[in-house]
Amino acid sequence: MRRRLLMLMVFGMFILSVLLVGCGKSSDEGTGKNQASEKVKLTFMAVGGSNQQAYTNLMESVAEQFNNDNAYHAEIEMEWYENQQYKTKLATLMTQNSVPDIFFTMEAGFMKDYVESGKVFSLSEAFAYDSEWFERFNDGIFKATTFDDKIYAMPMGQEIVITYYNKKIFADNNLAVPKTWDAFMGNIKTLKEKGIIPISMATQDAWVSGNLMLELSGGIGGVELFDAIVDGTTTWDDERYVESGKAFQEMVNAGAFPEGFLGLSYDEGRTLFTTEKAAMYAMGTWETKAIIGAMGSDENVGVFLQPPKKQEYADTHVGTLAKLYAISERCEHKEAALAFLKMLSDPDVQEKYVVDCGGIASTKVTIDENKLDKVTQQVRQLQQEVKNPLIAIDRQFGANIGGEFNNISVYIASGADPKEQFTALQKYAEQETKQ
Known part of the structure; x- marks a missing residue:
């Protein structure tokens, strides 16, 4: 007991010196000795x-x-x-x-x-x-x-992952902010037919594809799927992940993304949106000020949460x-x-x-x-709607398994079979856990 009390007293003195910042200056400081030292x-x-x-x-x-x-x-x-x-x-x-x-x-x-x-x-x-x-x-x-x-x-x-959209492009094409997956895909179809890039997407950095895949999985399997893969009660070849890959390909096949998006750099992805060549931009809220700055104001920028494939999972989105x-x-x-x-x-x-x-x-x-600018006000409101945030996979599982999740997301976006890719990811994960 005495030993524990002594340790607590010593630690208390250490922390006190840490946290009482600026409570007083020593006589050395008053004479300028500390200022002169390195x-x-x-x-x-x-x-x-x-x-x-x-x-x-x-x-x-x-x-x-x-x-x-x-x-x-x-x-x-x-x-x-x-x-x-x-x-x-x-x-x-x-x-x-x-x-x-x-x-x-x-x-x-x-x-x-x-x-x-x-x-x-x-x-x-x-x-x-x-x-x-x-x-x-x-x-x-x-x-x-x-x-x-x-x-x-x-x-x-x-931070949360959201979709930025150009209000003027939406208004000019009689588009409403989508609340369902069908409405979301309908907007993509309309914009594509009008010759407008629906969604700016640049996947030279694989995590961009990984975040979209995770977002899609949240809208298909909810936080239950995420929790299950984290605690090991399901595997990466779970049919809900395969369905997420198919949803990603559904977007690709509908022409949602710019030509050559697999090779576009991160900055190029943002620029397509800020120069009004793309109607939407799926990215994290860390982009808000960069977007407003590049566009000159917040007047034409709106935000929404990507609609889920299954409406019961509307409160589940990527959040870190x-x-x-x-x-x-x-x-x-x-x-x-x-x-x-x-x-x-x-x-x-x-x-x-x-x-x-x-x-x-x-x-x-x-x-x-x-x-606050109008966009940040909207972001704060959307953040309240995210009841079940999903940690980015390369954060949750680290660079190896998380990085491979990002890689197979790129492969699936390029046309690879989702079932085969998630099966390969499961085998990779099993090998990693053995090491």
Whole structure:
């Protein structure tokens, strides 16, 4: 009992030094000794692609504020990478045990191996000590970043996959926002007949196809199918996954996507929509500000949730955590790193994340709707309709099985037999689990 009490007292002193940021300055600071010494460097690495300028601007601003005023004489040095480039670099650094102090990650299976290999610092003790910090967050937000009852990463927000649409193109062609699969396919047919690209789709990055396949599976098998594949009570060759592949091919055969979509880059996919060559764009809510910026305003941009094949699954869609950050176990200045993470959850930063970046907050911060563009307002409403979010497969199952799911989604989109592809995925998954 005495040993446990002593440990708690020692840890309490450590966490207190972590979290009481800016409560006072030492006499050394007053005499300028600390200012003259070299600052502590904290390395930070994250995804910040061409479509996320508003977000990287926000983060650079928060880092500058932190660098100018923190109790640890610490300075954040930020590095940004495109999505796929980042995943490759992070995996390499993990292997080399050279992970940055603070790094972007994804939930569930993506980070599981990193956690189990001891590369990630647990946030649970800090949250337990500072209950005010923990209670800022939406209920259940840490479920997918918790392993063995410990929390290992903190999200700034949440994201859902939606369909952006051009209001003017819809109005000019007497199209309504579809509520059913048949209406959705009817809109595709009408647009194709008018010589308009129905949906911008660029699958050079395989995860784009993977997300659509997952979205389709949610509309066919609901969250029950997702839960079953996660807990192992079904297999990848489940007929509901095969049906999802057939639905994907139904869209392809109807001419839903641009010619050569299998080879189009991510940016080219967005550009087809923002230059009004495509009527719709199926993508995550992280694209909102990039789309509005490219189109000059929010006037002609609307959003909706893709209708399911089976109407009873209208509340099931792809949804993930956003801007998820973890601290490396090898970080030598964890107090400073924790202070920076806490800063990202501050109400003013969370408000800017929603207002300036079009994000969905991870905390219970109150947002003045009058500050939001029309698209972000609609996104926030749609997010309330998603009762059963599906974590992207390459996040849930990690790079190997998840990556192969994305690959077979591309193969199916190109015409491969769905049954054969999902059977092959099942065999691949069985081999992976044996290793």
